[in-house]
Structures are given as C-alpha cells and as structure tokens.
Amino acid sequence: MKRAVSLRRGLLGMLTEVAFAGGLIGVAFLISWLFFVGH
Amino acid sequence: MIRRVWREDFRIIGYYTGLVTIGVGLLMVIPTVTSLVFREWASALDFAISVALTLLVGYVLALISRTKNTPGLTHAMVIAAGSWLIAMVLSGVPYMLSGHMKSFLDACFDTMSGFTTTGLFLLQDLDHISQGLNMWRHLLTYVGGQGIVVLALTFLIGSTGGAFKIMVGEGKEEKLEPNVRHIAVLIWRISLIYLGIGTVVLGLIAMANGIKPSLAFFHGAYIFMSAWSTGGFAPYSQNMLYYHSSMMEIASMVFFILGSFNFALHYTIWSGNRKEILRNVEIVSFTITVLTTFSLVCLALMQRGVYPNAVALFRRGFFQLVSGHTTTGQSNIYARTFVREWGPLGMLATTIAMAIGASAASTGGGFKGLRMGIIVKGIATDIRKLLSPERAVVTGHYHHLHDNILSDGVVKSAAVIVVLYVLIYVVGAIVGTAYGYPMVDALFESVSAGSNTGLSCGVTQAGMPVLLKIVYIFEMWMGRLEFLSVFTLFGFIATSVRSMRVRKAAA
C-alpha cells in the first residue's frame, strides 16, 4: 500500500515538474509572439 | 579548523581521495564497454589502459593512507577539491590517447569542463571521435552533476559522519534526511529515473527524425545526460543544430529546466508537496529572471531584425537564453552568430542570465536563484525597515521548502558568495580583454566558464592564450565548488607548509 502511494506521488510530482517547465516554455513563446504583434 | 597538519590528516585525505579515484576508474569501464560494443578496438584499448591507470593510482593512494578515522569538515573540503583535481588529470588520459587533443592542458580543460558540467571544449575534430569517447564526455557531465563525491559515497563509503561532510564540501548541503547515505541514494534515484525516461523519449524523437534505431538511443542518452546535468556537450560540433528538430530541442529544454532545479525541491515535490513549486523562492526568482532576460533578448533581436517571425525568434532566442540561464550550454545556433547577429545587447542579456544561473543544490551553476531571491528580499526588507516607525519590528521571510526568516546573517552569506562569483566573472573578463578580445565577448565567455554554462561566442578555441585557458579552468572549478572547498584546500596547503617548518625548527 505504502509503495503504491509513494509511486503515485512520485509520478504526480514528475508530472507537476514537467507541466511547470512546459508552462514556462509556453509563456516564453507568448512573449516572442507579443513582440511580433506589437511591431 | 586545524591549526597544525599532522600525518594523520594526510592519511585521511589520501584515503578518501583514493576511494573517489577508484570510483572514477570504475566509471571508465562504461566507455570501454561502449567501444567494445561498437567494435572500436583501438578506442577500447585506450580506455582499458585508462581504467587500469586510474584504478592503480586510486588503490595505491588508498593503500598507503589507509586509516580508520573519519574526515572532519576541513578534511572533507580538501578531499572534495583535491578529488576534482585528480579526477581532472586522470580523466584526461583517454582524451590524450585518442589523439584529439593539442596539449595536456587542453585535455584538463575538457575534463574540468565535463565534471563541472560547463560544456566548453578544446577537443579537436569532435565530429570524428569514437562512440566510446563520446560516451565518456557525456558521462563526465552526468556524473559531475551528481558530484563525483556522491558517486563515491553511494558505492564505497559506509560511514555516515564523514560522508556528509564531504558532500557539504561539494556544495549540496540541503537537509533532506538525517542519514546521508539516504540522501545520496535519493539524488541518484531521481536522476536515474529521469535518465531512463529521458533516454527513451529523446531516443524515440531521434528515431522519428530519421536516425537509425541502433544509434538513436545513444543520442537520446547523450543528449539527456547533457541536458539533465546542465552540461551542454553534444555528440557533434553543431551541438543541437545537428538534429534539425524542434521536438528534440523542446524535450531537451524540459529536461535541462528540470535538471536546474534543487534536488531538495525534486524530493519535496515527489513526496507529495506539489504546491512547493509555486511558492519556492528559487523557482519564483528563476521564472522572473528568465522571462525578464528573455524579454531583453527579444528586444535586442527585434531591434536588429535578426529573426523574421515569432517562431524563429522563440526557437532561436529562447533556446539560447534558457540554455544559458539554466547554465546548460546547449545551442541551436553557431557560436559566432552571437557576435555577428545577436549583438551586444543580446549577448549582455544572455550573460546576465548565465551569471544568475540555476538553483542551489542542483546540477547547475551561477550564483544561484536562491541567493538572487534572498538578496532582493533583503533589500526590500531593509527598505521596509526604513519606512516603518522606529518601534516596529520588521522581519523578512522567504519560502524555501518551508518558511524561513530572512536574518542579516542569511543575507550576508548570500551576498558574500555573489560577490565572489562576480569577482571571478570580472577577472576572467579582464584577462580576456587584455588579450585583445572585445569586452562583450570576453565577459560573455568568462561568465560562461565561471557559471559553468558553456555557451561560447567563439573565444574558446585551442589557439586561445594559455593563461586564459588556465583562468577558465580555475573559474569552472571554483564556480562549481562554490569557493569554500577551494579556499579550504589552499588554506590546508598553507597550513601544512607552516606545520612542516615548525616541526623542522623544533627538531
């Protein structure tokens, strides 16, 4: 039971981190797009 | 602090340094096997020689210094710094045997660059080296990121007291768990899990992009190790440009962003506290400084009309910037493009990003987001104190795993280290400028070395001045060990000399 919980937490943790990185990349893309729109 | 150096001190240092050296020798078995798998017989022999030599040095050291005593804090610092130097020299043997180095100093430059996860290199004709040597280069950064010392801890040393102190000397002092062996195992577990996932993901992308399956997963492993360790090596001289693949670049970006995180943060998030990622001072600081420096880069690139549309601006501009800020050093533009197209403002914004760097207790370099956050909050708290009525008690806080008080001591420690980093950045820039390199270029390259980034604007070449090579080697070394270990090593040497004089006088 404990093993399953920690596995699940680990997996969710990994997904959280990856989602954060993805989000940062997305915001950066938005910024580049805004620079072109405003030009 | 030790006032005098006794023979026993040498024994402790010699013994543990010997153990770490044995660890390095064992590591060299991996590229040996790689060369055998690819039927690169001459390369395999070169590695076999290197394994034998390194293990020999390690065992001799351990044999003559064998001791039951555990290291104190000073010993640990000296061991950490000393191990890096020995590892730098011995790891250079396969490079020298390959015939791809112009000098032994160049080999030391490359191995120091590998272990410190910098990524600058002086290797000649990278496009024609063996798979074994490529495996070794990338392994160096992966292991270097984990810390040679943690490697030794996990496999060779049983005692907990001494081992913890060696790790502090290494610059990874987060209090994760009481048992230090446990910490080392944890760091390795997280890294190995990502290694597995990363190799598969990047390997599949490589295959989808037209690379043969038998080679695709080696590329996947190399690029993952380069990214996660924020090292920045790649199997070919074109770096990420070799692949001509946005998927490869994005996947690598995700891995190097994650690799730049504090291991304590990984542990906290993987244990269930996922909100930490939004509250942690390092992540907040990183997000703000990445987006700010990127906006500066965009401004510079737009001013000069370098890229024709948003996609190109993002793909080239952001990749370099975030590669710099995480102190990775992978690149999808040519080195000279920084100078010939991006121009001074773009280079300066990237330089600032590199200087700040990644999170503490991570594979990254720079003076670290934690210190950036602490100093900024420290300034804000001081301003609040000034504006508050005299009797009011103003205390600053910062959130790192839990709420922490922003004491004067904390701010001071952070500021001292930042000053030291800026000092090495500036010294490197001065030496470069003195040799005639344009100041922007010299500063860019110096910060790249000192922050262990590895982006190059063309200064790092085999033909560059010898003194500059030595300066960069020192910068990489000091930057990675965050100064304390290196200072302790020199202090130890000075104290030994003094002690020997005292003993001679007394005799």
Added chain:
Amino acid sequence: MKRLCVILTVMVLAVLIVAPVSASAVQPPVLSTNELVENSYKWDGQTVSFKGEVLQDLMVRKDGTWMNLSDGNNTAMGVFVSKGVAMPAISHTEDYRTVGDVVLITGVFHRVCVQHEGETDIHAVSVTVLTPGSIKANPIHLDRVVWFVVLAGLLGLVMWLYYRKPARGTEH
C-alpha cells in the same frame, strides 16, 4: 574569300551564342562554414557551393533529407535536400571505422531559414559525390598493449596487497 568571311562570321556568332551559356555553368564559390557564419548577412539568399564529408546520420524526413557536412575541425553545416532534388546514393557516412563520402553541393544559403524556423542552412539544388568513402584503419599499437598489460599487472598486485589485510580500518 566570300566563303571564308561567311565561315568566320558563323564561327564568331557561334562563340558569342555559346559563351554566355557556359558562363552560367560556372560553379558558385565553394565556401567554408566559417566564411558563411562570419558573413552570414553577405551570403544570405545567395547560391553557394559547399563541400564536406557526410556525417553519420542521414535524416530522411517527409519533405526531404537532412545531411550534415563536415568541412573542417569542428565545423559542419546542415544541408537540406528537398524531395524534388536528385540525391545520389551515399555509400559511406562518417563513423569510427569509415570515412564518409565527400560531397559537393550547390544551393541557396539561408542565414535564418524561414522553412526551418530560423536555422542557418543550405537548401541544395544539386548534390554530387566527389570522393566515395572508405574504411579507416584504426590500428592497434603494440606498445599500448604492453602498457595495458603492465598497468593491469601492477594493479593486480596493489589490489592484492590492499585486500589481504583484514584488520586495518576498512569501512566497506
């Protein structure tokens, strides 16, 4: 006399007609990676020639093939050969054990290729194999074998000495 004039006139006209045609068959300049990157603005959009050894991975994509051509010490350029362009058979690509084909291409250099999201590349319009690749020798040197044997022997000795003393402070 008159016939001689006619023949001469025809010859002159022939030369004048043929000459411009052969002028346009002159090879665009063969440039190096360094030249292209240092002066990327100058060569942007120009038709250039490039010569290099084909590096290990030929990447076949939906709309064409990517080749990385190495033309010197740590310099290589990405060359895109779109589907419509004739691509000769590449017999060898670079490897530890093989020297890759040396290929000459002519194409348009892009400082910042729009199709490829800002890459610095050359889109080839013609590809020719100049020198086919070959197998590399990579000989094993006897003196290195000797070194290995000697070092391994010494190592064995030291390891035996190290592990045979059980009582002395081992922390394994």
